[in-house]
Amino acid sequence: MGRWRNVLRTPLGLTATVFTVGVLALAVVAPILWTDEANAVDTSNILASPSAEHWAGTDNLGRDIFYRVLVATRLTVRLALSATALAVVVGLLIGTASFLLGRRAGRVVNAGVNIAVAFPGLLLALFFAVIFGVGATGAVLAIGLAGAPAFARLTQTLVASVAARDYVAAAQVAGVGRVRILLRHVLPNISEPLVVNATIGAGGALLSFAGLSFLGLGVQQPAYDWGRLLYDGIQAIYVNPAAALAPGAAVLVAGLAFNLFGESVAKGLGVQTIGVQSLPETATDRGEAPDVAHQTSATDSAPTDTVLDVRDLVVSFPGPDGPIRPVRGVSFSVRRGEAVGVVGESGSGKSLTALAVTRLVGDPGRVDAERLELLGADLLAEDTKAQRHLLGTSLAMVFQDPMTSFNPTQRIGGQLAEVARHHQGMNRKEALARAVDRLDAVRIDQPEQRAHQYPHEFSGGMRQRAMVGMGLMGEPALIVADEPTTALDVTVQQQVLDLLKAIREEDGVALVLISHDVTVVAEVCNRVLVMYAGRIVEDLPAADLATGARHPYTRALVAAVPDMDTDLDRPLAVIPGRPVDPADVPVGCAYAARCPLASARCREEDPPLESDSLGRRVACWHAGEPIALEIEDRELEDVKAR
Template structure:
């Protein structure tokens, strides 16, 4: 961080802007100490005198030296500008983070107010607030501060929106950390640099605005004076002594230029940018027929049931009506069981996991006839008990290990946050547990690693540390959303072996989401195949290769090359493209790509029904022989 700030001083612009800004701030401190008496000295025999050797900028209507008064006015001008900037920053932070802290609906009202305020010129808002707060320095500070708040709020809102979708924010939410704590510990540190840069530039704008209000007679009043007040007093004698107005005007120009150039140089040095209604959803009515007896049986099977999901639907508003990327998903996971979820991109795998983890925020909506974790209904309103359950009993391992951690905090502190928040451990004990968890996931030198930042970890180490964060509590369920996607094959095997060892040692249930059918088949006990937002087949992992019944499942398996694949033949592919969730056709969603599709498939959507012990399938032609299309359009018979 210090190195990045030092880079600001390595350019001519940065050096000049920093020197000029420091000079203005030093002058604001020392000028009143050195020259206040000279600035207030009245010489009635030398009224409205022009520039001379004794008075370089002339005198005013009481014979006071204009140059000394301009220098002394630096402190009040800078103080008032910084105070107005501080008000703008604080008010802007409150406005910009309201949506994150209060939720989407109250946030929309605040966002609408910001949009309306930003539409007006800043000086017009300042004049409006000046009338509201009254004439004087205090009223002008409040006026300029609140006039600058909407622009700063818009910037904050944009930055927060970019951060809140990151995986480490989702991880903190799963851990049950409150919104305000997430904001302070995770969001604000990651947006601090652009906020500081824009606040610096905003100080220059506030300085100019304050001088403008004082020049109009709405700011500083006699006997106090700032640069704007000196301009107001000097404009009446500008034809007699132009320097009476030029001296304070030059001071405003130089100081404003100093703040703006310093902000611009910091922005370039740090690589930071500088910036100057959803309809209600109709009720969701489940339309898919699910395997009620099978789900009820699993729910009543005993206390080993960890997760029970029935008729899960996730809905988002769209331009042409509601979009349902997850449609009627039902499954159950037992203690110690590993369930794999496979399917192409856009099939709803990750969104299902996010819905189970309570991470689908507005405008998305989650509906289910049952959504239980360890017997607790997750459909209930957010509460401390629910956050405690999710934070200690559910571990989420995200796809990208680089975005899974807050880059501004040390690894040990991030892991320890779970123990401090949910288990009431003090700082030292929580850090000791974090070190122990890093050791448990096979990270060497855990004490040293706990003091490092995420960028100092390799990809595999970050992924193992993410698993370690989930183990800070006593998880009964681990949801791993494509945890090996960004890793090489050797590290993939290490991560999968680690998950397997944790599952066997502690009886932890595992939901593994992956595109790799082979990995899921080797690691998991049972596989859920998803297409177009619903489960089309639920079968034992051992049955994937030879006993899969749905054409889509068999096509996924056939598309994966193995040691017996004929290298002289093109690889098998699945023709066509996945279904757009915004335009799901009637009937079976896979019909347009399925070689077995009949007229019934295009009209009637098959239900997920039993097809054998531990096997369910949703297909009108389950088990019939199919032809898998290959790259050169030749056909290969698949048994």
């Protein structure tokens, strides 16, 4: 409410609010008070000029024009609001269709909206008026449908921006249906801009209605609105100009009141209004490039305790010169109770691999794999209720940014309870009790009180723990944590990591931990997958990460992390060059351009990911070869020179 009070604190906002309330109040009381005076016929006083008795004169039947303008307020406002409501409803249905219907049908709907928006609104209104015929009903349909494309475009943009948020992805991982996500998580978060633009749209609808009635296509006699009165007044403008000025002034004042009120609300709330230039930007792909790893498996069949089995995973996106594959054939498996870390630079494919596993790669991305199974269930199969139930109860996703992981308009307890109500058949009371229990399980103090608070009332660490608690509402067999300690201080990071470790050890839950920090992964995980340019280049035990890594890239990642033994007199170790662009992956080993061991063979042949006698895997033609000291020294000199 405080934000809405801001509207009244500016002179423009207060003035616009007073005028808008005045118009609405007049629409209610005017027909009650002055209908008889407005309809009184006086043939002895036809087309009279303004006087003390008739402030705006009389019409061709001697009826008082001023009273008729006042009484016409109700019909004018009612028709304008009806047309606005129709535009909003139809716009919402069309604007949310692409979210509900999926990729192909959504593209058709979007194309239709783009075509409709290209036509001027008044031209569309005239077109529909011809189709539906003259009269008030036809005019409502015409103006409402003419205004729907603008609301549909706005809704599409707002839905797309909210649909990219982590809390929507969390609901998808939980197996919540699209309709429920739309009603519970998307629409509440776009309601303010829709209300603001609907208010402005009401002003536009009022002006459009007056225009249609003035042209004879709207309200017909004996009914009358301001547009009809303006049409009648024009006929006698040379005899009594006030007959046209009075309804024209009413249209002007009411239209300005609605538009200025909407603009004031928009400024007070910080909301953008309808318009091609002011539309919010559509949310795009996540900041990090797709994540993927290519591995070969020792056997064709997965062990019986395998929770996640991924074989030859490929994620692709359309590009100007053909598909771009930021994930290029990743194969790995995770067993019950095992913790697998995924490390690599930004753009190596870590997060995209996680999104593919959790079925969160959106359009226009494409996920292909020889095998992608969770607890033996095919995740590439058609979306079904059983599959959503599996994802909602057996897989938990902990996202990178705890602030965007929860819906800001809903209480924490209600968001956790949604999973239990949707998948476990609990009623509201039982689900909330389960949510309180899960908040307690993730070590949040006063869980009953915290369950009734909003996300902004939680600290960053508490939000992250609550996100883990959401995943524990069911009985997850796998937790996928994508940079769960980002933006948290060191103490809170350790608390979150300890929590994940405790959950894994107590309940036998498998963990996939994605991180840039190799020291974090080495501390928490049993096994580490090192990714570069969309492939897994090394798979080794976490205990061997610091001293037993064989791939030059893995050793460079470890060396780039300073420790207590780092020589402060020498420059920090860096990896020369830049990561590979997924749209331009070179021939041969993708790391060759940055590798001090690269040979001609590295630049011509891409090394396969092969296993050694200990089961460790590495993709390198020079795996394990020492990096000459003089090469390291020369690189350090280059760093100093830069």
